[in-house]
Amino acid sequence: MTTTPDITIIGGGIIGLLTARELIKAGATVAILEKKSLGQESSWAGGGILLPLYPWRQPDAISRLVLQSLKLYPALAAQLTTETLIDPEWDPCGLLITKNPDHTAAVNWCVTNAINYQPATAELLTPLNTLPEQALWLPEIAQARNPRLVKSLKQDLLNKGATLLEQCEVTAITLTKNRISAISCSSGSFAVNQLVIAAGAWTGQLFRQFFPGSDAPKIAPVKGQMLLFDAQPETLRHMVLDDDQYLIPRRDGKILAGSTVERDDYNKTTTQDAKDRLHAFAVKLLPSLNDFPVIKHWAGLRPGTDHGIPYIDKHPEIGNLYINAGHFRNGLAMGPASAQLMVDLILERTPQVAAEPYNLTSEH
Secondary structure: OOOOOOEEEEOOOHHHHHHHHHHHHOOOOEEEEOOOOOOOOHHHHOOOEOOOOOHHHOOHHHHHHHHHHHHHHHHHHHHHHHHHOOOOOOEOOOEEEOEOOOHHHHHHHHHHOOOOOEEOOHHHHOOOOOOOEOOEEEOOOOEOOHHHHHHHHHHHHHHOOOEEEOOOOEEEEEEOOOOEEEEEEOOEEEEOOEEEEOOHHHHHHHHHHHOOOOOOOOOEEEEEEEEEEOOOOOOOOOEEEEOOEEEEEOOOOOEEEEOOOEOEOEOOOOOHHHHHHHHHHHHHHOHHHHHOOEEEEEEEEEEEOOOOOOEEEEOOOOOOEEEEEOOOOOHHHHHHHHHHHHHHHHOOOOOOOOOHHHOOOOOO
């Protein structure tokens, strides 16, 4: 970097990319440092449902970011498609939730938050082999196709003049009088004005390595494994959540089945046991999947926190350090609003979402 950007971001996943885009919209210059390839970790690996699984069972702090993101996604997807010619496949195909033993809580959440819901019809349930329990149909819930969203955001940032440095693992951070003055990585050493750490599952590790005197955010990797079936269009028209697993149909017909939740440190190895369990779930729920092969099996590392609430805050001691990380399973669902809140804090704008639940000192 020949000139020092206004903001440097460590981490080029969905949160780092969206934060960079929001900063550029506000007139800032931005550089992203990514230790591997942009968006190829949890952001690439996820399913892309733009709603938490059973949001009424989640802390309200998660709902606040998700609901704000739901408002932002249609314009975001349209702008990305128009300006980059890469369609992130934002698709309001609807979500069927087959079992809702806490039906009253589910309905109350939908009513309170103006989420359209209906009892599931026989037509929706007929292709499925499940024992429905007060099944709910949320017809407006959307998905985004993770790899395409990452590609379109990357292209959008390049179009807007952001500096994107891949294969750039941070090796040193220079602190001068409680301010970060420089970062060193495999690509060289760079001066810093303001620094945002948005490194997903690696965020806590970075804090422990480079800021050992301060409390590190409690973020740990949580592995998730998924399968992709080479199905034909119209095999399944909407997303289905059945107990704690789901099927997601893409526009080209392929169907994603997920996912596991495994605490296995930074190990992204796939396992035959997980593949067998996911396959058994998928073909039992949607028997027509027996006609189609599995063409991909992968794992990603989610940035887990105890309650799934991310950290979005300014560091209390280091004057030019910020954090936007710890979104667990909901990086895409919370991403646009998380980026907006991060930039509200950096630029001292009035926040669109109250900031207190995401403080470094709050319970996550």
